[in-house]
Amino acid sequence: MSAPTTTTSLISDEVRELANQEYQYGFVTDIETEVAPRGLNEEIIRLISAKKKEPEWLLEWRLKAYRHWLTLTPPTWQHVSYGPIDYQDIIYYADPRPKKQISSMDEVDPELREMFNKLGISLGEQERLSGVAVDAIVDSVSVATTFKDKLAKVGVIFCSFSEAVHEHPELVRKYLGSVVPYKDNFFATLNSAVFTDGSFCYIPKGVRCPMELSTYFRINAADTGQFERTLIIAEEGSYVSYLEGCTAPMRDKNQLHAAVVELVALDDAQIKYSTVQNWYPGDANGKGGIYNFVTKRGMASGRNSKISWTQVETGSAITWKYPGVILKGDNSVGEFYSVALTARRQQADTGSKMVHIGKNTKSTIISKGISAGHGQMTYRGLVDMRKSAVGARNFTQCDSLLIGKDCASNTFPYIEVKNQTGQVEHEASTSKIGEEQLLYCRQRGIPEEEAVSMIVNGFCREVFKMLPMEFAVEAQKLLTVSLEGSVG
């Protein structure tokens, strides 16, 4: 491109500010943290369980998972490359809280409060502006859940996973592992053994949850893994919209994040789950960053139930996740809307799994992959229509956008149809940000960086419009920042 030095002067202040921030969440907060010794063995698992004063059945479940995990080897089929992970060099438990129990939000550690303020998340219940209930999880532990009382009035339970184990053991015991069994895969099994906290959410029959529920994940301590577990149960005829955000400090060493999310939707229930994932991606040379190995699955078990996943994945050094839906109930619906970006040296192998079991089940997969810099982007998706899934339908659309010449994009769709009435449609496209499009924008006076951001945001619009409003704005800004320096 001609005269790059002069073009930067035309970038809007906002874009420049965002661009200069690089990874703006890369700070570390100095909080007193209680950590377990490095390494993984039955003792550590017993320690985690004891710290959390867990019932015997849960400890047993963890140990079963651990023993099973010992027989497994890490998966190698994914299209990403990284050195071996030393699972004995990870800290499996880090508790950022001061020893004393907190009874109200005002008692939250001021340092912690400050950290969430920096992240733009208010833990103060008095600030009802956002109208979003937040469960904040730092390292391994849930530190605050807001709006609990208001939610309790309509019977919605929204609390940390540990709390749910104590307060609602029957629900946890009934549903834990019902969607993602502890034997599911290497990382889910590891999570089952060592998960430390997460969010729990229960929407009773017929209740439309009055506000967006949100979990904010933050890895703060060094060398720790984060293994949270989220469980959402939507009873008959209920509705909930759930948001998840993630950030981490900039560190030279890779950190492991292996989460499990299980969703259960009963008859006529709807769950909408949105993620904006912005874990630290590592630096321009690929040093540091989060390994994001996550298992997310929904069970649309009831008739006419519906589960939607919407994700915007811009962070992490490596992303490995396939949010899916098991469409068990007749007429149930599963949706997956995804924007995934790999820039710098990021790698992602992500997509969705839709398993059709019930009659007239319907699924939609819209995936937008963007590769820039030396990014490696792979879409991998499975549409599985079982014999019982009479009249099932799927529509899949995978679009890839390449920016620059050092990045790559792959698409691996797997389709298995075992009955005659199933209908599967698959559309895929790969395009480069055209010189022609860029020139057109620039000829109209739009500076190059802004033009790229505009074209990319346009490419993702179908997915962004599925996000709740404030998340959509954040997602657009995130893309702009993550693309900084990808052109020219």
Next chain:
Amino acid sequence: MLKIKELRASIDNKEILRGVNLELKAGEVHAIMGPNGSGKSTLASVLIGRDGYELSGSVEYEGQDLLALSPEERAAAGVFLAFQHPVEIPGVGNAYFMRTALNSLRRHRGQEELDAVDFLSLAQERMKLVEMDPTFMNRSVNEGFSGGEKKRNEIWQMAILEPKFAILDETDSGLDIDALRIVASGVNALRSEGRAMLVITHHQRLLDFIVPDYVHVMAAGQIVRSGDKNLALELEETGYAGLTPSLAQVGVAL
């Protein structure tokens, strides 16, 4: 306003412009005609700063060295091209696109940005010039537009950005007579004392509607003849083949 001197441009070692000389003053409309491959569109590309050409010669625009500016700086300086093949930008709304463009230009010129409401009324008013339906504002830029709609959209954009120097590259191609009339009347409405236009076309037909002050004939990368509007009529009768002697004069083999 614009002085082109001995402009040469080559791409992949193939010379396409072979010494173009041309001068435009504010308020004038110049037409460039010529056969396919004569270098008309390349001239437009070079003037807006498309990458990939090796250039020599000079282009002075309002006292500045135009060739030293980036495409967006040229736009900010008032250069506009109505593209021959406007590109589609999926997912980017037409109105949003134009507001971003206009505000980029305004920012560059130290003017205040227009808010959504002010922009909308401007956009609607200018749509009338080319008889466009307001629904076009919410559609993605050029996506699914017919050939005629794309060309009208280009003129709409020009009407909003109010350039000082506008190049119209084959704006008539692919238009039926009604669309041609609409586009031409839009262009005519934008003729003004402070604005120069360079109308590139294949056919004399367009010049019945947009009557130029000067007509130039381009062949094999050079301007081989210049005259007033009558030259276009003459060409219609003799065809470009009649130019061969002139070509021989400048020593270029067809």
